Amino acid sequence: MMKDAAKATVAIPEFPKSPYEFSGLEECHAHYATMRQCPVHHTEALGGFYSIVRYPDVKAAGLDGKSFSSATKGVLLPADPDSPRLWALEQEGRDHMAAKRLYMEAFAPARLKALEPRLTEIANGLIDVFAGRGSCDLVEDYAHPLPVLGVCAAIGVAGVSVDKIRKVSGDFGKDPSRRREVIAELGGLVMGELMERRANPKDDYLTRVANAELNGRRMDEADLAMFMVGFFTAGHETTSSTLSSLLFHTMQRPDLCKRMMSDDTLLAAAIEETVRLNPPFQAFHRTTTTDVEVSGAVIPTDSTVRLCYGAANRDPVVFDQPDRFDPERQTPGHLGFGVGRHVCAGAPLARLEIKTAFRTLLARLPDIVLTQDKLEYSFSDGVFAAPLHCHASFTPASPV
Template identity: 65%
Template sequence: MVDQEQSAKAIPPETSMNPSEFASIDECYEAYEELRKCPVQHADAMGGFYWVTRYGEVASAVRDGKTFSSSLKGVLLPADPDAPRIFALEQEAPEHMAAKRLYMEAFSPKALVALEPRLVAIANELIDKFAAKGECDLIADFAHPLPVLGVCSAIGVKHVSVERIKTVSGEFGKSPERRQEVIMELGGLVLEELLRRRAEPSDDYLSKIANAELNGRKLDDGELARFMVGFFTAGHETTTSTLGSLLFHSLKRPDLIKRMLEDKAFLSAAIEEATRLNPPFHAFHRTTATETEIGGLTVPQDATVRLCYASANRDPEVYDRPDEFDPDRPAKPHFGFGGGRHFCAGAPLARLEMATAFRVLLSRLSDIRLSSDEMEYNYKDGVFATPVSLKATFTPT
């Protein structure tokens, strides 16, 4: 009877596709196009996992946290079942929502309205440093520092090196064997400020975190450090990547720039389109809590499933001309900020930072143009896609 049941199950085929070996973003998307021909495929790479690349299957999985767990083995590969979990990102109910509510307090509508003038000032201060040169690197000079300064302003961090945050957060996806060490180093950059707020609290958000209770107790030093990682990876690297994508695609299209500056709704649509087309996180992983079917194929219990957001975002069954930048396309949900209960809590801040940065940059440097038709990405750990450089020229001011 058991043999008959096993033979009736449709087993996913094997593939040699290894995301950690992709040499470029173009290679990624070529691989995704091939993988989408089958709803789920198994790979032995990176400890073993199942590719899920179609929009429909990814959407179903992100909505089903009971079957597809973020907490059992975390969301990164290779899986490390014994590592401490990243708050919210690698948790499920009820711990997930308790942590996410704390994150979301920093990005409430009221908080973002108060933050916007500071973001305008940050953008202007960065542009002041290169405006007289007539040229710049929009990633290194603008898209990299702006989100760090923005998130530090949002949460009240004042005494930490922006360059140090950039350097350490950039290491997060490069060395899987050092992942926990980098997490503690990154969170530790603001630990002294947190402990100072615990001893002498003020009315800012950092004081709230320093004295917050989860599960009936205050966070210890290690937990505080891990909690802050969410701001300096999801709140920094993601916005750098999506802002870089927005600038790259829009500055190649002068016909769109006037509309983006005059129409807030169209600028918002362009931001969503840039995020869909080049999401900062290509995939996160889940662990199956029970045997399940994906697209009619059987995946066993305790298997690692790779939810490939970047592939789902270009599924031709959902998006017409999916490889093109088209802010006028009909609005449809995408996975550029994740999905389901793990939708990025910092998405409202990222959207505000991108809109503010674009408007300030184009109002200051109205004739800015790209020096290249290509933008190189650093593809780290099979997950993170961060633009490396984007050179531009303009009339010096």
């Protein structure tokens, strides 16, 4: 990626379709394959934006926070310069680093090690609900509630409705006009506990957040609400989607599942391959702060740019047979958790939740099998891809 616009030699074609108009992931990936023939595309849809689709270009843009800003207009479409900014995700510079450091305290290695037994309890509790039935929907019964409960356990929140968090967080990116309302709703779910921690501090992470100062300023209630949204949007939906996809891809191969139960390296690789093949977030957006050249094509200053992680993760120049699930492939790292300074702070928790959920399920229900041969994804907003259902059956078992 170069910044000398005088060297630009590649014309930027118009791509007339909005990502909101894709009928599903299959159509989306078919368009990605066509779009990768050129490094950059432009469309007037959703206020106008450019798309970058090739792996090297998407990675380079993600690493170049000075030229591609998350803060100027946010990361969602349509771009809205006046909407409230999500902490860390839609910040740059000192504000971004201060917020991200506070998020990462919740996911420190020692905290995650201490959390693992509780995650196993959560997984077993969810399995207990459906174990006696002999069948379940792994999305609805397992993959959706587990990350909410896991995040709450990680940050010390108690008594929050799983269904409420799921509903409200699911609305976050779908209707930009409701963004402030959704932030207030999600923040309100935990504001009482945060204020209680201010009045009666404990030795826990929630007390740390409730009393935190970022760059010398104590967070007010609006700041706290915004900060907590990061846990309940990125920390819930992404893990739920990845866990559902992992179970679908691996449970079709009993031999692979058996190996993953005892091989930490293979299980970790399978999780990363799932994120590569089916990243929960297909794209995030940036705003150019200068004229930027991408593989010979110039994107003007103050342009909205779509970094297509989903397209980059299936770039055939980088990944052999990119549409195939292969946990033993030897390739560069995927971009499904982002890249550079905006790489997902909660990825270590997500990996631990998915690892624990996979092994607990297969240990409790060793003969579980899928009863569907295709996984359908919700993809209504052109960004977030969420499996709808994953039906399975097994020999009924007793609660632990």
